[in-house]
Amino acid sequence: MELFQQMVEMGHERVLVCSNPDVGLKAIIAVHSTVLGPGLGGVRMWPYGSMEEAITDVLRLSRGMTYKAAAAGLNLGGGKAVIVGDPKKEKTEALLRAFGRYVDSLNGLYITAEDVGTDIEDMEVIQHETRWVTGVSPEHGGGGDPSPVTAFGVLQGILAAVACHFGDGALAGRSVAVQGLGSVGYNLARFLREAGAKVFAADIDANATGRARDELGVEVVPTAEILEVPCDVVAPCALGAVLNDESIPRLRCRIVAGAANNQLADERRHGQELHDRGILYAPDFVGNAGGLINVYNEIVGYNRDTAMRMARGIHANMARVFEISRAQAIPTALAADRLAEDRIARVKALGGRHWVRSVRRRAAEI
């Protein structure tokens, strides 16, 4: 499809194609919306097979960031960047610095962060060229590892879902199956155990399961069975697209609420299917916004306590999604989109871009 047509259909404001052959940089920065604030989103480095593939990805991902920020109540818009190339072979200081200059040229309309194929060290290289970067280390004004904040936010989503489904939000005596015991899954399992829940868990990494069994007392389940465990909540914290034609009929839980991005293989169809089966789905981008909340706090002056307090707000956001779903008799995935779209429309109706001065002033102080 033609780029302008795609931008119109998806509502993008700006797409910047960046080329610097001297350092081998081929990148695209997409700013989807700056209605609520600067478009923040990570930069992904990936060996895309074609320009079309890279454009499709960056347009889709930047739009997703707009929805995540809006539903989280943050003063942020949506943006994302992709660098075409193999991060293991083609990532150099010069390439990252050249990318940083393009970010800088947008003068705060886009703020970058780490993503697949980029890490905290890369952000610190980019920071030599622009201040519009987050996800740096605490020594450079950053917030450090966002995973505990993300896990705490996911816990809030689970609490809201349990309260909505069972009419009582307590986790003591409830059971949760956690798929993936990485940075987020492990922290989530810890919070769940502290709240008195029984936790089943699976990971392809035997060290991760062994540690969680020994330190947290989780019951380890084979990876092929974790989604089928009879339990109250399934929490996908590993991969995307785990809710699909094959897995949904095998679920034996009441709620799905986890950290993984893009859990529904087909957002509309599988969201509807969970709804029809009476399984309460806590939309991923509402529940896992803790990571974004963490980097947002870097822009306004990082404080871990503030980030955790803001992540607590995910409970109310998720409850609101369930309310919209119930009132309008629509799947929760659709209700989450409506929540985000409604907030953007209301702020847009105020006119002007009220955020520019305050965010720029604050960023200039860092």
Ligand code: NAD
């Ligand atoms: P991670 O890489 O630290 O952990 C993922 C874990 O899943 C690993 O331990 C891996 O071994 C395991 N895994 C992979 N395939 C598996 C399988 N088939 N079955 C079971 N386990 C499997 O990643 P993370 O930072 O913990 O993030 C988890 C998910 O949450 C990802 O989808 C990520 O995009 C999403 N997310 C993370 C954050 C954050 O702050 N880290 C924020 C928002 C969303």
